Amino acid sequence: MNTTFPFSAIVGQEAVKHALMISAIDPGVGGVLVLGDRGTGKSTAIRALASLLPPMQTIKGCQYQRAPHDQHQCACQACRQDTPEIVERAVPVVDLPLGVTEDRVVGAFDIEHALNTGEKRFQPGLLAAAHRGFLYVDEVNLLEDHIVDVLLDVAASGVNVVERDGISERHPAKFVLIGSGNPEEGELRPQLLDRFGLSVEVHTPDDLQERIEVVSRRGEFDLDPEAFVLRWKKNEAKVRRRIVSARSAIQQVVISDAIRATVSRLCIELNTDGLRGDLTLLRAARASAALQGSPQVEASHIVQVAPMALRHRLRRDPLDEVGSSVRIERALSTLFDADAA
């Protein structure tokens, strides 16, 4: 088993880390799209986050990692036992391999079983494996359209329905979709963009000190991963505690009418497409407030998360050279300066 680079040891990449933590606190925010150059460690961050999260309880041997008290019935062998054994396991991070077939994603007819027993049986796919965890798609912009549609559909509904090859199967598949891509290698379809809750950009650090820090930490890790992980254990525990307490506090975080009004004014100001911008921004701000231990959503939380919640929802004017993030920042400062005045 490969040792994972500690989440807290990742240098810089604040936006990515923040977005991933939000998605871990409130999966309902929707997936995270990470855009950036090759070799910026996009997949490191998500793996690191998943291995930091507290393990989840599940029925031993269940193919769908069902939670012990999930009222949804599960048809698997393990769950049908009278007293199923409860075990702990790490939060799954499932990678969508390259050139993956739809069968592999949604699950398919189990040939081996059919040949040996003459029975039809469903063999769960990657969507089942990602249940209650993360599904990571590297270079989501290069993935075939129909696979992307399946992923987004199931991510939104939380249920995988398979009706084909004489198989009729439905099982829960609640996961946070993390897509990464390098826009230079293929534009993302706009209609795919705004189905991700949050979107962040990563760059190779410009700052020399930061680069040096990256090189020395990675170097240390590569030499002796176990020792490195041990050194970061305390910091990891700190982040874990923050996420766990944010998860339990989030329902109590108050969103005032004033904040709601501000958010809708911001979205009108930016002319974002659809209602999803508003809702995602509020949810993300709430998760962010919970993460920072705040009892209510403040303007500062909106300012923090507005770029990641909205930048991929702005309509692009081909003649407008100004980047989305800049437009959001401008709108934010106009809005909050006006409020202060």
Add this chain to the structure above:
Amino acid sequence: MNHDAVGIEMDSLPPQDQIGVLLALHGHRLGGAVVMCQDDPLRAERWLSRISGWRSVVYPPATTIRTPVHCPPEQLLGGVDLIQTVLCGHTVITQGLLEQANHGWLLLPLAELQPSDSVRAVCDAIDHHRAGEHPVSICAIAVASAADLSQLTSGDRAVDAALLDRMAFCLDLAKDKRDTLNQQQDDVLDKSITSALRTAQHWRSVTIDETLTERLCVVAGALGISAIRAQLHCAMVARSAAALAGRSEVDSGDLDVAMSLCFAWRAQALPAHEAPQSDSQADQPEPEPPEETQADSPLSMPHEHSDKHTCDDTGPADDTAPASDEVIHVPLPERLLASLQSANAMVTMGAGKTGRVGQSRKSNHHGRCIGIQRYQPGRGHKVHLLATLQAAAPWQAHRRHPPQGTPGRPVIKPQDIRAGRYKQATQTVVIFVVDASGSAAQQRLAEAKGAVELLLNECYVRRDEVALIVFQGARATLVLPPTRSLVTARRQLTELPAGGGTPLASAIDQAGELAAVVRRDGNVPLICLLTDGRANVDRHGIGGRARAMDEAKQAARKLAETPTRSLLIDIARRPNAGARELATALGSAYLALPRADAGSINRAVSEVMPPRAERVSAA
């Protein structure tokens, strides 16, 4: 550690041996090397067999796996071999080349011709030490026919930039004069190299001073090398160079060697105007004169390989729609219809003008398998192996008594053989979701049925498929799965009894699930929801208006997340806020039945559905 072991200074070796000894020490940590050898690929083989020989003195012997020239990703990753599986009667898994190359070398001849999916599989193996689900540890040797760095990074001999990014080294074997050494010198050299490899076993404990790390980063920055990976490779190489020389600390000479091996070729691949001259660059050795490659390299990292992925990109981004608010506030059909299209383009990413409908799709070259039929020879049918096995499977136990054929193999009879039905054009499937509850019945169920009939006529003209979901009482029921038979649909509808509660949430859930199935088959779903929007039964079939309404809206919002066009026809006696809010939550067009004569319904549907011509152009 062996006390007789002596170190070796990197400076004393030609580049190909420098790279060779570093790869022999731990090539799997360095990704590998891209090797240019122009017209003589055997140079690379000879070079690799020498370093493989060095490595085997210190480590267990390493295998060399050569991939075919156009290696499909399945061959790299392995998996179920269907033919063998049928023949043997049990699942036969073939081992992929990556797994076979575990702890050894993966040689990619004519690397520039490798399909990009295969390249990505190799990159994945290098990055995450895995091939599919199997752990692997490989060192890749990409053999390129490019004559120089500019050909390596752009033009028709360019190697995939993603692969170049993973490689620590680039070696030009056509120019390297290592081959001129004689046998005796070789033997001596081999001895000292293997002895150095023994010495270098302590490489993990080699330290690198912070000022050297800083220098490394400064130089990378000055050379315009932003990739962190190259800098990590460089640090690792510096450490290894020190270890090979028997030092416990990296000195500036080690770093210089590392930078010349890891940075120089990347810097030269940059455009001339972007490679700045700096002090730090001046004092690092250049293995090759830069002028021969810099002048004519117009681009840094090429992206040719990605062109084919972008070809089905959607139209310009300004096709996207204005905000949705217009939809709800416009009561008149005409203005409603005008905004319908744009509003739907906004909420229904997959099916709008900017979506995939009407576009040629990259996966379309064999068409999309949409179903299975019995195989009939002479009709151009393509055998569908999986379906064939599936058809034969239930009979196996029966057919084996008395035993027929070879024991352990499935007995497949001609009647088992299945062929796929392949689809060329995208089909629209209209999913009617009809509220047959008591409240709706008292209102205008009859008129609703009439409206659906009108729409069915439209569907007939368009050759659309239809499905019917009816909801009443405790739950929603799929009365008619997607079908071409509009007659059946009409009959089902006419005979529809009315009464009971309004389980709106279940209805929306079920419509959404069916839409997903439709989409998955490569078709375009269109949901047409006829209701008064007065939910009073929740998902569990329990009565209660507040909870039922909440759940209905929740279900609607969930459905709105998917790329499904929808139309809500309000069948209440008077248009009501509930239905309209529901339409908003659904992101769907809203049409109040009272104002809907036959014509306006037709127009509404025409607006929601893409024109026929556009839909078939995917064929």
